Amino acid sequence: MLGVVLLKILYNESMKNHTSFKIGGPADKVIMPESEEELIRVIQKCRKENVDYFIMGNGSNILVRDGGIKGVVVKIEKNLSNINIEGNKITVQSGALLTRLSKKALKNSLEGLEFASGIPGTVGGAIAMNAGAYGGEMKDVVSKVKVLDKKGKVIEHSGEEMNFRYRGSRVQDEGFIVLEVEIELKEGNYDEIKEKMDDFTKRRKTKQPLEYPSAGSTFKRPEGYYAGKLIQDSGLKGLRHGDAQVSEKHSGFVINVGDATSKEVENLIKVIQKTVKDRYNVVLEPELKVIGEKQKG
Numbered sequence: 001m002l003g004v005v006l007l008k009i010l011y012n013e014s015m016k017n018h019t020s021f022k023i024g025g026p027a028d029k030v031i032m033p034e035s036e037e038e039l040i041r042v043i044q045k046c047r048k049e050n051v052d053y054f055i056m057g058n059g060s061n062i063l064v065r066d067g068g069i070k071g072v073v074v075k076i077e078k079n080l081s082n083i084n085i086e087g088n089k090i091t092v093q094s095g096a097l098l099t100r101l102s103k104k105a106l107k108n109s110l111e112g113l114e115f116a117s118g119i120p121g122t123v124g125g126a127i128a129m130n131a132g133a134y135g136g137e138m139k140d141v142v143s144k145v146k147v148l149d150k151k152g153k154v155i156e157h158s159g160e161e162m163n164f165r166y167r168g169s170r171v172q173d174e175g176f177i178v179l180e181v182e183i184e185l186k187e188g189n190y191d192e193i194k195e196k197m198d199d200f201t202k203r204r205k206t207k208q209p210l211e212y213p214s215a216g217s218t219f220k221r222p223e224g225y226y227a228g229k230l231i232q233d234s235g236l237k238g239l240r241h242g243d244a245q246v247s248e249k250h251s252g253f254v255i256n257v258g259d260a261t262s263k264e265v266e267n268l269i270k271v272i273q274k275t276v277k278d279r280y281n282v283v284l285e286p287e288l289k290v291i292g293e294k295q296k297g
């Protein structure tokens, strides 16, 4: 049905292979378009034939349910990841990893992307989520975004028009597919940029449970609080449901300590939310996106 020539398609593909959580049932199809034109063709075909599709990048902020994903997963990653630098402007395809992009910026002594150097997502995912860390966020550096809109039109928006906010943007509101992004940085000093990046990496390694699969911070930061502290102060550090566990190192992370199922993670999330609500009257909203079907039976 979607047999466009040269397209890379994986059938009945376990989403464990495509998510940083290493969790998830099979997707009917995972398609990895090799060009913007191919990507647009795939989406057009899905829309025309009423096939559900889900756009993913590096799968570092999603929890795929155990029943898998019906329809098509369109994966935009290495397949669409060109980076072009001219002066202090970078034009980058949405599948490029932030880690690679920030290294390129460093190589060119361009300042402003240091915050992104340890975020394991693609540029597309980072625009959808307005990814951020250590006082920086995508909003600060994005000058233009080229997207495919719901009507199938390729349009451009300025950074200001993207309605960037804490862990969200217009991409989520309007179902845009991010194709390409223009990033504007400042000319800086190589050693200073490197020092900042090294410091952030060190802080991540010390504080975050990077040795286990996860989807990063499980919850958004509630106003006036830190999710991890609320969870820890509620006595939930180390709590386990099957192989899903509240990290001992950082209570804001639910980790997969073996072969966790999505159900175990979702149950653990519910327990955390209820305990924190009962104790502190604070609602913890998941940051990760839960997608796919519940397992039957």
Ligand SMILES: Cc1cc2nc3c(=O)[nH]c(=O)nc-3n(C[C@H](O)[C@H](O)[C@H](O)COP(=O)(O)OP(=O)(O)OC[C@H]3O[C@@H](n4cnc5c(N)ncnc54)[C@H](O)[C@@H]3O)c2cc1C
Pocket: 020, 054, 055, 056, 057, 058, 059, 060, 061, 062, 076, 094, 095, 118, 119, 120, 121, 122, 123, 124, 125, 126, 127, 128, 129, 130, 131, 132, 133, 171, 176, 177, 178, 179, 208, 210, 214, 215, 216, 217, 289
């Ligand atoms: C160890 C670890 C540390 C992390 N640290 C941070 C951090 O410091 N700060 C932070 O903000 N996040 C962090 N994250 C979360 C995650 O890396 C970011 O949210 C990242 O931006 C997600 O990008 P992705 O490509 O993996 O997106 P996915 O997980 O694949 O998708 C996330 C969302 O973006 C959408 N999306 C992806 N690509 C596109 C596209 N091209 N067009 C339209 N929509 C798209 C998806 O549909 C989905 O809704 C961390 C995760 C891990 C595992």
